[in-house]
Amino acid sequence: MKDQPVLDVRGLWKVFGPKPERAVGSTLSRQELKERTGCVAAVRDVSFTVRPGEVFVVMGLSGSGKSTLVRCLTRLVEPTAGEILFDGADIRQADERRLRELRRHRLAMVFQHFGLLPHRCVLDNVAYGLEIRGSARPERYKRAREVLELVGLTGFENSYPDQLSGGMQQRVGLARALAVDPDLLLFDEPFSALDPLIRREMQNEIIRLHHEVGKTMVFITHDLSEALKLGDRILIMRDGALVQMGTPDEVVGAPADDYVRDFVSDVPRSHVLTLRWIMREALPDEPLDGPELAPDLVIREAVHTVLSADRPVRVVREGELLGVVTSAEILEMIAR
Amino acid sequence: MITLSVPARLPARRYLAGAIVAAWVLGHALLAGRDTLALGGAELTPLHEGVNEAWDTVDDNRNSNPFFLYFVNYIRLILDESVKFVQALISQPSFGRPVPVLGWLGVVALAAAVTYIFGNIRVALLTVAGFVSFGLLGLWAESMDTLALTLTAVAYSLAVGIPLGVWAGLSGRFNRFVTPVLDFMQTMPTFVYLAPLTLFFLIGPASATIATMIYAIPPAIRITAHAIREVSPVTLEASSSLGATSAQSLRHVRLPLARRTIVVGVNQTIMAALSMATIAALIDAPGLGKTVLKALQTLDIGAAFNAGLAIVIMAVVLDRATTAASHRVETQRRTGRLRSVFFRRVEVAVALGIAAVLGYLSYTYVWAAEFPAGANIGSYVRRAADAASVWVQDSLSGFTDALKNVITYGLLNPFESLLAGSPWWLVFAVGVGMAALVGGTRAAIIAAAGLAALIGLGLWQDSMVTLAATLVATILVMALGVATGVWIGRSDRADAVLRPVLDAGQTMPAFVYLVPILGLFGPTRFTAIIAAVVFAAPVAIKLVAEGIRGVPPATVEAARSAGSSSWQLITKVQLPMARGAVALAANQGLIYVLSMVVVGGLVGAGALGYDVVAGFSQHQLRGKGLAAGLAIVVLGIVLDRARVRPRPERTDSG
Ligand SMILES: Nc1ncnc2c1ncn2[C@@H]1O[C@H](COP(=O)(O)OP(=O)(O)OP(=O)(O)O)[C@@H](O)[C@H]1O
Ligand SMILES: [Mg+2]
Numbered sequence: 001m002k003d004q005p006v007l008d009v010r011g012l013w014k015v016f017g018p019k020p021e022r023a024v025g026s027t028l029s030r031q032e033l034k035e036r037t038g039c040v041a042a043v044r045d046v047s048f049t050v051r052p053g054e055v056f057v058v059m060g061l062s063g064s065g066k067s068t069l070v071r072c073l074t075r076l077v078e079p080t081a082g083e084i085l086f087d088g089a090d091i092r093q094a095d096e097r098r099l100r101e102l103r104r105h106r107l108a109m110v111f112q113h114f115g116l117l118p119h120r121c122v123l124d125n126v127a128y129g130l131e132i133r134g135s136a137r138p139e140r141y142k143r144a145r146e147v148l149e150l151v152g153l154t155g156f157e158n159s160y161p162d163q164l165s166g167g168m169q170q171r172v173g174l175a176r177a178l179a180v181d182p183d184l185l186l187f188d189e190p191f192s193a194l195d196p197l198i199r200r201e202m203q204n205e206i207i208r209l210h211h212e213v214g215k216t217m218v219f220i221t222h223d224l225s226e227a228l229k230l231g232d233r234i235l236i237m238r239d240g241a242l243v244q245m246g247t248p249d250e251v252v253g254a255p256a257d258d259y260v261r262d263f264v265s266d267v268p269r270s271h272v273l274t275l276r277w278i279m280r281e282a283l284p285d286e287p288l289d290g291p292e293l294a295p296d297l298v299i300r301e302a303v304h305t306v307l308s309a310d311r312p313v314r315v316v317r318e319g320e321l322l323g324v325v326t327s328a329e330i331l332e333m334i335a336r
Numbered sequence: 337m338i339t340l341s342v343p344a345r346l347p348a349r350r351y352l353a354g355a356i357v358a359a360w361v362l363g364h365a366l367l368a369g370r371d372t373l374a375l376g377g378a379e380l381t382p383l384h385e386g387v388n389e390a391w392d393t394v395d396d397n398r399n400s401n402p403f404f405l406y407f408v409n410y411i412r413l414i415l416d417e418s419v420k421f422v423q424a425l426i427s428q429p430s431f432g433r434p435v436p437v438l439g440w441l442g443v444v445a446l447a448a449a450v451t452y453i454f455g456n457i458r459v460a461l462l463t464v465a466g467f468v469s470f471g472l473l474g475l476w477a478e479s480m481d482t483l484a485l486t487l488t489a490v491a492y493s494l495a496v497g498i499p500l501g502v503w504a505g506l507s508g509r510f511n512r513f514v515t516p517v518l519d520f521m522q523t524m525p526t527f528v529y530l531a532p533l534t535l536f537f538l539i540g541p542a543s544a545t546i547a548t549m550i551y552a553i554p555p556a557i558r559i560t561a562h563a564i565r566e567v568s569p570v571t572l573e574a575s576s577s578l579g580a581t582s583a584q585s586l587r588h589v590r591l592p593l594a595r596r597t598i599v600v601g602v603n604q605t606i607m608a609a610l611s612m613a614t615i616a617a618l619i620d621a622p623g624l625g626k627t628v629l630k631a632l633q634t635l636d637i638g639a640a641f642n643a644g645l646a647i648v649i650m651a652v653v654l655d656r657a658t659t660a661a662s663h664r665v666e667t668q669r670r671t672g673r674l675r676s677v678f679f680r681r682v683e684v685a686v687a688l689g690i691a692a693v694l695g696y697l698s699y700t701y702v703w704a705a706e707f708p709a710g711a712n713i714g715s716y717v718r719r720a721a722d723a724a725s726v727w728v729q730d731s732l733s734g735f736t737d738a739l740k741n742v743i744t745y746g747l748l749n750p751f752e753s754l755l756a757g758s759p760w761w762l763v764f765a766v767g768v769g770m771a772a773l774v775g776g777t778r779a780a781i782i783a784a785a786g787l788a789a790l791i792g793l794g795l796w797q798d799s800m801v802t803l804a805a806t807l808v809a810t811i812l813v814m815a816l817g818v819a820t821g822v823w824i825g826r827s828d829r830a831d832a833v834l835r836p837v838l839d840a841g842q843t844m845p846a847f848v849y850l851v852p853i854l855g856l857f858g859p860t861r862f863t864a865i866i867a868a869v870v871f872a873a874p875v876a877i878k879l880v881a882e883g884i885r886g887v888p889p890a891t892v893e894a895a896r897s898a899g900s901s902s903w904q905l906i907t908k909v910q911l912p913m914a915r916g917a918v919a920l921a922a923n924q925g926l927i928y929v930l931s932m933v934v935v936g937g938l939v940g941a942g943a944l945g946y947d948v949v950a951g952f953s954q955h956q957l958r959g960k961g962l963a964a965g966l967a968i969v970v971l972g973i974v975l976d977r978a979r980v981r982p983r984p985e986r987t988d989s990g
Contacts, residue, residue: 076577104579115574119592128588129578173574180578 004088005049006184006216007073012082014043014068014240024081030239042068043079044240050184055210055217057231059224065240066220070186073218074107075099086184104133108177109186112193114169116161122148122172123157129180140179147175150209167198171205178213187219191226203229224263228252228272236260253277270299270333278333279315279323286324287311295322299333306330353773360766364758371759373796377950380960381794387959394535404536412542419488419541423622427480436480439698439705440471442691443480449691453684455660459653466653471707474714475624475646482623482650485541486613489548490606497553497605498598501560502586505594511561518554523972525931526551526612526846528965530619531951531958539952544613544621552609559601563594596665603658610654611845614647615935618952624650628847632938637725637855638718644851645717648844655843725855732856740862747808748865756800760791763800786974793963799971801943805861805933806926806975809868813925816873818918821880822906825914831881838874846871846932854939864936864945872928876921883917884910926975934968944968 015023017039026033026041033041042065050056058066071077073084075091084091086102094102108129116125123144124131130140148154151171161169170190177185187206191199203226210217221227227234228248235245236256244256252272255261276295282288290311293302302325306313312324375381380388398404424430425437438446444467452460470479504511529550533543567590575585617625624643631640698704729736755763764787771783790799824830849867857863887910895909911918937945944964951961 074577076573100579100581102579103577107577109574109577111570111574111577113570115568115570115572117571117575117589117592119595128575132575132578132580132584132588176574176578 004052005085006052006054006087007050007218008083008085008088009049009073010047010083010085012043012046012069012072012084013041013080014065014072014077015080016040016042020080041240043072046082046235046237046240046242048235048242048245050216050218052216053214054232055206055219055230057219057221057227057234058237059221059227059234060237061222064237066222066237067188068240069237070109070188070218070220073186074103074109076109104129105180106183107186108180108182108184109188110170110173110177110190112189114161114173114193116169116172116176118161121158121160122153122164125161125172126175126179129176133180143179144175147178150178150212151175151205165198166194167202170194170202174205174209178209178215183216185215185217187217189220189222192222199226206230224267228267236263249273249277268300270303273299273333275299275302275315275325276322278329279325280329282312282314282321282324288314288321288324290314290324292316293325299330303330303334349773353770356766356769356773360754360758360762363762364754367759367762368753368757371761372757373760373791375794375797377946378957380956383792383794384959384963387962388956391535391958391962408536411546412537415488415492415537415542415545416540418492419485419545422484422488423481425484427477427484427622435702435705437699438695439701440467440476440707441704442695442698444468445691445694445698449687451657451660452687455657455664459657459660462656463653466649469649470646472711472713473642473646473717474712475627475643476707478622478624478627478643479646479650482610482613482625482647485544485548485616485621485623486606486609486654489545489552489609489613490602492545493549493552493556493605493609494602496549497556497601498560500553501557501598501601502564502591504557504561505564505590506586511565514557514561518558521550522554523927523976525927525934525968525972526615527618527931527934527945527948528968530616531948531962531965534619534952535962539620541621543619544616547616547619548609548612551612552605555604555608556601559604560594560598563597563601564590566597567593596662599658599662599665603655603662606654606658607651607843610647610651611847614845614847617847618949625847628851629938632850632854635854635859637851638720638722640851641721641725641855642714642717644848647848651843651845652840721855728856729858736857740857740860743808743812743865744862747811748804748862751808752801752804755804756797760796763787764791783974786970789970790967793967793970795944795947795960795964795967798943798947798964799967802930802933802941802945802968803971805865805936805941805943806868806930806971809865809872809929809933810922810926812865812869813872813876813929814918814922816869817876817880817921817925818911820873820877821921822884822910824877824881825884825910826906834877838878841870841874846935849932850935850939859940861936861941863939864933864941867936867939868929868932871932872925875928876925879917879921879924880914883914883921886917887913923976927972930968930972930975944971 013024015021017023017037019037020039023033023037023039023041025045028036030041033039044065046069048056058069060066068077072079073091075094079092082092086106091099091102117128120128123141126144126148127140130143135143145154145157148157151174153168153171153175156164156168161172164172170193173190191202194202206217206219207230209215219227219230221230228251231248233245233247234251236243236251236259238259244251244260246254249272251260252264252267252269255264274296275293278299279295290309290313291305292314293305293316295315295317302313306325307327307330312326314324315322394404398409420428423436426443427436430436444464447463447467448460451463467479470476500514504514526547529547530543533547537543537546571589571593572585575589576582580588613621613623614625614628617623617629620626624647627643628640628647631637631643694704764784767787768780768784772780775782790796793799820834824834849871850863853863853867853870857866891909891913892905895905900908933941934945934948937943937947937949944967947957947964948961948968951958951964
């Protein structure tokens with residue numbers, strides 16, 4: 001069945017400090033815990049699943065534990081408690097060899113500060129993952145050239161990282177991760193070190209790659225617009241704990257608490273929310289012969305149709321009338 | 337140093353210290369000459385005799401005791417043979433031939449090829465010039481002996497030091513274990529390893545190699561560990577996220593990224609080795625050091641200068657060559673690799689080819705094997721240096737005598753008579769009291785134990801004489817260090833001019849400092865003090881300058897805007913804020929001074945230095961010499977208040 005999750009995380013904890021096991025299950029706030037035990041609970045009781053082909057975004061403010069969470073997934077940071085089922089097998093139970101095999105073949109990570117090898121040219125950087133798993137030189141160079149083309153760096157094979165711009169360096173980082181053809185790609189704030197224009201370009205690049213290669217991705221960011229743009233689903237963390245998980249329009253339309261509400265307050269809601277969020281039941285006397293729109297249509301794209309129609313717009317899915325939308329709802333949404 | 341560390345906030349302590357000094361002076365006036373524990377030059381205590389006997393026992397059993405038979409003697413054999421092998425290649429007649437395998441032409445060509453391949457054409461030319469000048473000075477064989485010893489010791493030092501450094505870089509626990517050991521190895525005056533080494537390894541190349549390694553390994557370990565530890569964690573994490581084993585990460589990430597810094601470590605190792613290889617002349621190490629030593633002992637200024645010059649040239653060549661190599665590592669990947677690999681291969685092949693051809697010539701033909709005797713200008717250099725020394729001593733005698741007298745009568749004599757002329761128990765009480773005042777109970781215990789050890793070693797008075805010279809030299813170093821350091825710290829121009837001089841000064845082997853100063857002042861204890869000041873000043877100046885530069889510009893600006901004069905700025909803001917650096921400078925200065933004051937035993941400084949040297953040459957004094965070496969170590973520890981601080985790594989002078 002298609003919906004067997006790629007990744008199933010259950011009750012994950014990561015506590016830094018002396019005797020970390022003691023802090024697991026504690027309900028004290030991070031601050032109190034720190035004062036009482038000297039431990040920092042970077043990740044506390046986080047559970048989620050990632051479905052095949054999905055872009056799963058984790059976001060939160062600085063220090064909320066995002067990096068720690070994503071590192072726990074490949075055990076670059078050893079989790080303190082919980083389960084991480086990858087294709088049904090618990091990564092935490094894997095021994096050294098098995099873990100290495102997983103990292104070499106199935107998971108790959110892209111880092112905020114690239115982590116390139118300055119003494120190697122681009123081609124050798126991209127081929128590094130293949131080299132350490134023992135593939136022969138012609139083979140790994142062939143693959144490295146393929147992915148360099150995929151990320152648009154053909155012609156730079158022999159450059160050195162310090163001769164490239166930040167955006168290009170991150171493309172190398174991306175190519176290095178793609179080269180091993182992993183089942184799951186992990187990104188830890190890959191674009192925060194880039195300036196805004198390049199960042200947008202790289203985001204589009206990710207969207208394009210996602211279409212082309214269809215990899216499952218876990219993407220860490222602290223930038224909400226990036227999260228909304230890339231994410232199929234978003235997990236919001238605060239002080240190590242999960243506060244909300246849902247699709248972009250769920251997060252914006254129904255923030256779980258003030259923290260999330262604060263987060264999403266600047267987002268132009270009409271760009272994210274769909275008609276589903278503003279439609280209402282048709283009144284008994286309303287004419288139901290207006291234009292037809294789908295409930296998943298983003299409001300912004302429905303504005304023209306709704307405002308120019310002289311009667312309520314019907315929201316219909318598979319022939320079933322779900323509700324209606326009129327200029328009043330649109331204007332109220334935009335005015336808010 | 338002692339007064340410097342008195343916290344300014346506690347005037348009571350100052351008065352207490354003043355009272356102690358006053359009591360001391362009073363006690364000295366009343367009791368001078370009593371209970372001074374003097375011991376004549378040839379006199380021995382039972383301890384010294386006991387050591388002699390033990391030494392004889394060791395000598396008798398050298399070839400029967402299993403520890404020696406299966407361990408010590410093997411090491412000695414391996415090291416002796418290694419040095420002899422390199423000597424056979426470049427410096428001594430060998431394999432039944434009247435000349436070494438490679439004659440001068442071959443050595444010059446090989447050195448040029450190596451420096452060209454690892455460095456650049458400029459250092460290759462410098463190397464040619466330097467090596468040819470060894471021949472011109474008439475010191476070809478001696479220079480090659482020194483080079484052979486240095487290179488052998490460097491090879492072993494790196495073979496041991498780099499792996500240990502990698503280990504220390506990877507393992508925090510091992511690092512915590514080696515750091516104090518390295519600190520100790522580096523704070524011990526170089527002089528003192530020699531005697532105990534000869535006990536085990538006899539006089540000769542093996543002891544010299546080990547002594548050199550003891551001195552040269554610490555920088556190799558420290559800098560390698562530092563380089564390995566400093567590798568970007570981001571890159572390492574990326575590597576392990578791709579499933580690299582730790583061995584793969586070491587090989588593909590850590591070592592390549594650490595390479596440039598490790599080459600800096602190699603540079604430091606080579607310079608330290610050269611410095612020690614010359615001092616090891618005291619235990620009969622072959623080479624230039626021996627020439628200098630002989631000349632110093634016969635007060636032959638000209639010959640000492642000539643050989644000293646060759647040592648300086650060798651230091652410059654080795655330093656420049658390794659510095660160029662480290663720059664090459666840096667630039668290689670930007671430009672070098674963009675050039676074709678093919679071109680580089682051709683270049684290397686041509687350089688080695690030329691070296692091979694010239695090497696063959698020097699193997700075959702006498703003219704290329706032995707440096708032409710006609711081109712020897714050594715005798716001119718010697719005579720010129722002699723003449724210059726005589727002229728300087730004659731015409732500057734007004735000035736040098738005045739300096740000598742001021743320091744001798746103003747500082748040295750009072751210190752010496754207070755320390756060495758008072759009853760031992762008085763000095764003991766004063767020392768422990770001062771230590772308690774300055775450093776608390778811990779320091780007092782260390783001082784008491786150290787002073788007691790000096791008495792036990794039977795060398796109380798000699799130790800006090802050496803201590804007086806050390807303190808005087810340290811005071812002078814600090815006066816010079818603070819004045820010049822403040823100047824350099826405040827003026828970019830002074831920094832630009834003086835820093836290269838200081839860097840060069842730090843790379844010079846300790847031995848050569850004695851020569852020009854001996855030429856200026858003749859053989860007295862004063863010469864040793866000045867040599868120590870010159871030797872220790874660069875490190876003190878640099879530390880003070882760094883401290884002054886470290887004062888935040890905002891603070892300086894604020895003081896200026898409040899209307900401080902330059903003098904107020906220096907005394908009220910910059911120096912107090914740089915107090916840590918000044919204290920460190922005093923500490924380091926002291927260690928450097930101590931090691932040089934002892935070497936001064938060679939040129940008339942007497943006391944512990946003389947005891948050590950005499951122990952090398954006279955059979956019945958070797959027990960005493962060993963005790964004197966220990967006394968120096970004890971002095972060093974007490975002066976350092978057992979708070980051993982890492983000696984700042986010598987900075988890359990390029
Ligand atoms: N190695 C560590 N030892 C101790 N505490 C740590 C360690 N790594 C992270 N922490 C703590 O864990 C918490 C979460 O850190 P983490 O780096 O995961 O946050 P983040 O959400 O990625 O923040 P940022 O956006 O700044 O990258 C922080 O409070 C941090 O101080
Ligand atoms: Mg982070």
